[in-house]
Amino acid sequence: MKLKLFSVIVLALVLSACGNKQNESQPAAVKVDVPKLYQNFCISCHGNQLQGGQGPNIQKVGERLDEAEIIKRIQKGGGGMPPFQVTMKEEELKALASWLAGLK
Template sequence: MTRKRGLIIAILAVLLLSACNQKAVDDSTLRATIMSPEDEEAVALYKNQCISCHAVDLSGKVGPALQNIGSTMTEEKINEIIRDGSKGMPSFKKLLEDNEIEILAGWLANMK
């Protein structure tokens, strides 16, 4: 039983480290969408909170692709998912201020 437990812990550690091992990324895809100071803040929030699951180009990794999320979800729904979480996505209401969630949701809603 101890050997099995050790193996599970080792596998979880590798998965965690691989998710956290983000190198400096080319964020030109993100920067191409910037048009306002709020967009600048949204990109910074995305890079700090979302990139590890949704990828630098919003193509998805562990989480779904967000490149066209505004075509399938309203800004209100995106806000709700960021705030409260959904399925495999955790809630960010304790990590982000309400206005930060609004900025991020608004930016993502424009992805069409």
């Protein structure tokens, strides 16, 4: 069931990126692969289905924390979580936090 939830989330992210054409006069948006970010930075503590392990379950983290709070937690760490302030680029941090804030 949890694997299906994670698969649905990944599919929704992929589909939401389809069909977005940008005006050529505007700079191209930086594309961030959120599932890959999660895999690279989060999965070892929060699990492959966000179920937790060494870190807490974050399947519904958006019910407890808003995007700004999630950004702060990722940047500064806390409660056993290491800080990732220098590890992630700003656009990666914002994309990951936005995705996590949407998990409700």
